[in-house]
Amino acid sequence: MSKFLHGCPPPSLVRVQGEDALDYLQSQLTIDLVKLGQDKIRYGLRLDKRGKTMAGMYVIKENAESFWLISRGSKANDLISLIEENLVADDVELIDESSAFFLITARGEEEQRVLDRLGLHKPKRGQIERSVESIAFIDSRLPPTTYSIILRKDQKPQAMGDAKSMDWEIIEVPRIESCLVAIPEEIGANDLPQEGNLEHDYIDFTKGCYLGQEVMARIHAMGNVRRKAYPIRFTSSMVPSLPCPLLKDGKKVGILKSAIKGKDGYIGMAILHEKGFAVLADNQIEIAETKIRIKAL
Known part of the structure; x- marks a missing residue:
């Protein structure tokens, strides 16, 4: 895929502010926000007490009393309700800012064009590049060298130019090929982060207490x-x-979470039990109620 350009309103762009914003978010998310510096960005998870994956989001820290949460997989109202679940007397306010902004995802030739139009440099991984009205970052939950840019809605014509937004499924194929799970569609409320290989970059095991830490x-x-x-x-x-059970000799060994049309049939993300690991390469796993057999990508 030499280029990709997609624009849409952000599903979830939430401002978190208040005197207790840092301490409260620190108790809710899996990443250490105390160590998150200015103009840095990290992806973190909100787990439940069982350690199951309720949401994933990018976090930008402006200061100890002001944060931005950006999520593709959760709508703003749902994300706010989830984060607010444990608010008692904390001085924290969550504000849905999604309607005032536009989200561009770009890769290849298109990303440089968008950045140039907005007067932004290419950000390094884990950092943001910002102007008065826009923020750009490398999107670690999408294929390598994919950039996401958050901008004010009225900047959309300037940023997009005469380019047309492409179908989102175009980038879903290389995402799945890169074994990057979507949250919560593929790893969600019934799944542990480790089942989606999320523990290495998105859980800080040395930080203080947070939901699901034990x-x-x-x-x-x-x-x-x-x-x-x-x-x-x-x-x-x-x-x-979907989701659809995966069977070996009539017994469930996993679940098919997603399926996207590719060049030669479909590709998708499956969650397999250890009994399914060994037989995947032997083409012995079938999609339930069909004779369709899955193969390792």
């Missing part, structure tokens, strides 16, 4: 989980209803 520490000490996300492929004339 479970994360226990799994970290044990060293493994019994299910894992795998990119798979299959040939079919139609997509099965």
Whole structure:
């Protein structure tokens, strides 16, 4: 994929502010926000007490009393409700700013054109480049060298020029090929972060208490989980209803979470039990209620 350009309103752009903003978010998310510096950005998770993955979001820290949360997988109202669940007497306010902004995702030739139009330099990984009205960052939850740019809605014509927004599914194919799970569509409320290989970059095991910490520490000490996300492929004339059980000799060994039309059939993300790991390469796993067999991508 030599280029990609997609523009849409951000599903979730939330400002968090107040005297207790840092302490409260620190208790809710898996990353250490005390160590997050100015003009830095990190992706973090909001877990429940069981350690299951409720949401994922980028966090930008303006100062100890002001943060931005950016999420593709959660709508703003849902994200705010989730983050507010444990608010009691904390001086924290969450404000949905999504309607005032526009989100551009660009890769290849298109990303430099958009950055140039907005007067932005290419950001380094983990950092943001900003102007008065826009912020750009490398999107670590999408294929390598994909950039996301948040800008004021009235800047859309300037940033997009005469280019047309492409179909989002175009970038879904290389995302799945890169084994980058979507949250919460592929790793969600019934799944542990480790099952989607999210623990290495998005959980800080040395930080203080946060929701799900005890479970994360226990799994970290044990060293493994019994299910894992795998990119798979299959040939079919139609997509099965998702999510869909995956069977080996009639017994469930996993679940198919997503399926995208590719060049040669479909590719998707499957969550496989350890019993399914060994037989995936042997083409012995079928999609339930079909004769369709999946293969490792």
